[in-house]
Amino acid sequence: MWGPVLVLVRNGVRYFLTLIDDFSRKIWVFFLRKKLDVFSKFKVWKAEVETEQGCSVKCLRSDNGEEFTNREFQEFYEECACYLMNQSPHTRLEGGIFEEKWSGKKVELNHLRVFECTTHVHMAAGERSKLDAKSKKVSPKQWYKHFDSYVRSIGLSRCEHDPCVYVKTLENESRLYLLLYMDDMLITCRVGVVQELKVALSREFEMKDLGPARKILGMKILKDRVKKLLYLSQGGYIEKVLEKFGMKEAKLVAMPLVGHYKLSKGISPQFEVEDQEMERVPYASRVGSLMYATVEYIGVTEVAKEALWLKGLLLEMDFVQEIV
DSSP: OOOOSSSSSGGGOEEOOOOOOOOTOEEEEEEETTTHHHHHHHHHHHHHHHHSHHHHHOEEEEOOOOHHSHHHHHHHHHHHOOOESSSSOOOOOOSSSSSHHOOOOOOOOOOOTTOOOOOOOOOOOOOOOTEEESSSSHHHHHHHHHHHHHHHHHEEOOSSSTTTEEEEOOOTTTEEEEEETTEEEEEOOOHHHHHHHHHHHHHHHHHOOOOOOOOOOTTEEEEETTTTTEEEEEEHHHHHHHHHHOOOOOOSSSSSTTEEEEEEGSSSSSSSHHHHHHHTTTTHHHHHHHHTTTHHHHHHGGGGHHHHHHHHHHHTTTTOSOOO
8 A cells, every 4th residue: 555645646546555476476556545445345345356266265364454454355255264463475376377377377578679679560540640651550669760861852851959859951941841740741832842742742642632731730820811920829729628627707817816925835635534625626737827827938948058059950941040
């Protein structure tokens, strides 16, 4: 039994319980909200393994934790003729591995391989991602090498300052840009040129054309054709977060926490009843949602060391700026 965790996780889990079979060393792990759940979880586990194996659990070995020595457990031991041994196992497993000990069957290990070996995975056509190579499935690194080699062979150049940005200068001095993120692509240029590139890529990769770009990395793309400007908006995501936590109708305020309010350890839950009440408050989930929404602004703190990278990237795109 381990816990409680200091930071609440999803579903309010604060403890985890491990049960290990002495004979085979097979391990079961259960996640619990409260220590009081140990007894009910043990009864469910005992019934399952006894049904599966056709024999009874006769002994429970523990470290003398109070969750295994309370009245409920003592009465249960007497009813099911099971006894408690308060010590840890000290003998090693002999003859095979725990799967073989538990099932009584020989485990086939021929399919196992060493780390970093070459692997090939077969996937049905309907399960492939948008840019899977037609010829074979390879690791992400090998796939990128194949993609990089192909797009460069059809006339695109890779930016030195960002290996996921490709550029091609056209006859009229205009430029085509291809931005790669995981297995997603964003292509910018005249419509006819973009279509030609998509046809060329489809000859080598399985692709799904999503049409004109409306979103990128979860952010909505807004276009002002008159001013020739593009904007990124997270408005849709923010609205979903507000609706999820029941705050869609909340009033806007500049500072949700008054300046004189001081947070301290003293206002944290002190009793189990307060802990249980806090478990129902999705605090960590709310903070995580807000952090995701503000991640682009957090990058401002890194602006100093990113300035040189940005300047170099803009130069490669023929955007000369005296100040970045």
